[in-house]
Amino acid sequence: MSGWINFEKNNYRKFCKGSEIYDIVIKINSILDIINGWEVSYPLLEHFKKSKEFPSFLAKIQTFLSNKPSSVDEISIKKLQIKSENNRRAVVSVLGLYNKGKSYVLSRILGLKLVSSFFEHTEGLSILLSRADITEVLIGLDTKGSQKPVKYYDEAKMKDFKATERFIQTLSLNLSDIVLIVVDRLTYDDQLYIKQIKQTFRNKENIIIVHNLIHVKLIKDLEKVIKEEIVDCFDCQVKQLKDSAPYWYENDRTRHVVMACDDKDSESKIYSEAGAKMNQPTIELLQSWLLSAASTSLERFNLVDNITKFSNQIISNYLNQKIEVVLNPEETLIKANPDTWAPGEELKYSDICLSLVGLISRVSEDQDHYYISLECYGYELEDLDIKIEFVNTTKKIIIIKSELPRKIEIKENTTTLRDEFKTTHTRPLKWSFEFPILIIEEDATDIKDLDLINGLLHLTLTKNLIPILYSSISIRSKFLRSIIRKQSS
Structure with missing residues (x-):
């Protein structure tokens, strides 16, 4: 045809x-x-x-x-x-x-x-x-x-x-x-x-x-x-x-x-x-x-299909839920595959921070993990200093920073009113996040799932659910003891 x-x-x-x-x-x-x-x-x-x-x-x-x-x-x-x-x-x-x-x-x-x-x-x-x-x-x-x-x-x-x-x-x-x-x-x-x-x-x-x-x-x-x-x-x-x-x-x-x-x-x-x-x-x-x-373009493609496929790759960076994006057979609707999300579940944004162009950072979670994405364009993985520090006995904070400038060409020797632009993007990277629930990782070497893809750093951290479990058991024990005292009196 x-x-x-x-x-x-x-x-x-x-x-x-x-x-x-x-x-x-x-x-x-x-x-x-x-x-x-x-x-x-x-x-x-x-x-x-x-x-x-x-x-x-x-x-x-x-x-x-x-x-x-x-x-x-x-x-x-x-x-x-x-x-x-x-x-x-x-x-x-x-x-x-x-x-x-x-x-x-x-x-x-x-x-x-x-x-x-x-x-x-x-x-x-x-x-x-x-x-x-x-x-x-x-x-x-x-x-x-x-x-x-x-x-x-x-x-x-x-x-x-x-x-x-x-x-x-x-x-x-x-x-x-x-x-x-x-x-x-x-x-x-x-x-x-x-x-x-x-x-x-x-x-x-x-x-x-x-x-x-x-x-x-x-x-x-x-x-x-x-x-x-x-x-x-x-x-x-x-x-x-x-x-x-x-x-x-x-x-x-x-x-x-x-x-x-x-x-x-x-x-x-x-x-x-x-x-x-x-x-x-x-x-x-x-x-x-x-x-x-x-x-010089060698690629043959269906543009609407490509839009659907790439939407599927990036949409979860913005949302707190993972969904699959599909194109209907008539090619008149791009929508979420109903099999990938629970009916009646409200779709929500993650904890995201945005620049004029796209995503700066995103933090989402499920029952067991925190998932972090951070914009690190101009850096290699070895340029980044990743630290995990205690805030108190129940919380930790992750700090991702680099003292190096981004590897982006800098213009020099200009004296115009707006040439401050040339220095703003050379500021060192520094980003941090405080976790509401304690994580099990002690330092960067404990992070198993860590990657830098297309300028976005992705890492996964595991929640330490044992203190929550102990806390729940302790509260339950106190509650039972109070009931026993009342019954004995």
Whole structure:
């Protein structure tokens, strides 16, 4: 059936070229919704089904598949074209803080104009197949922005929102070949966010910072911002190929590009000379980089399947329960396997601490053990000093620290207002946790289950339940003795 993709791909491209709609949307409003399921929708397909072209399009497919059952339906079409499991593609994720223009940048690269403005925000994880000349090789992941405001202050809602936001970003990073980070005028939060992405996404050459300067119209203003916020803040060098837009690169090969006020905005009454000069050449440069990345991508995959599989790997890092995530046969719902959790059991978050990008630490427990996960990007296991100390006779504390800086390249000799960013991520690691119940481990050598995987330190500690048992027996004995005394009197 994969032959249909090649047979009808031009028709699909022709139809979808003018459609400003996502191909796939995975509605992850909350991690905790996994019990009932995250809805997987196919907006472009639904739009296609309503068009006058759909019946004849379906007839062609049925004719082409004459040796197959005649009941080829919309689901089959969806699996053939949108799953694209026989095509090699590069996946690009667009990340950034709230309301920086991520959807706008992605839509320009992919050759369409999404409904995206100050009042429109992306839902969950939204996926686009390119409508431009790179149709065959590019998938775009659009995410809702980090640090979006919550309607009202509620500690549980805040925790849920932050955890879900970080989960989606972690998911995107691990699915992506290339990461675009969109910023407007650079802030300290943007710099901190970029630093944390670099700690998580190890291939720095495939991180591209897009400075989407939506309020800059004049060339002189653009040049000033480039000097202050790219060259000085990131210690960048400029490079420009013939007939191409300039770009700036750091020592770790992270690249920076610039866009200005939209040169295609018909509603703007002021001509943007900066946008006219920079935007289209920058888009073409980004497209060429993405095309190059796609040509080296050897992986064939079903994206929705991959999202399900990776969700299954990381979701338990956020929750106090271990669950299995599965995709239903119709590929319309990603949900928890009901066999992996007790019906009626409330799904809860672990004791987690989050950065702008993902998980910093997590502590969960069952009847016999404590399970700890700690973000240690930039360290090797031998760099870490792990100690277990008594707090009192009934509690212990674990301390994990390192006096070494993280192995992340440091920029020097800059004098800009925000260059304090360059020292914040070199602070030594120090983290501790006090256990409510005594653990049996006396020092780090007693820890049997300890590993550092993809920058996350995982370890398991065993509860010492004997003191609790003795305490329970002692209380029970006192209670029985008091009853005996009363009866004898």
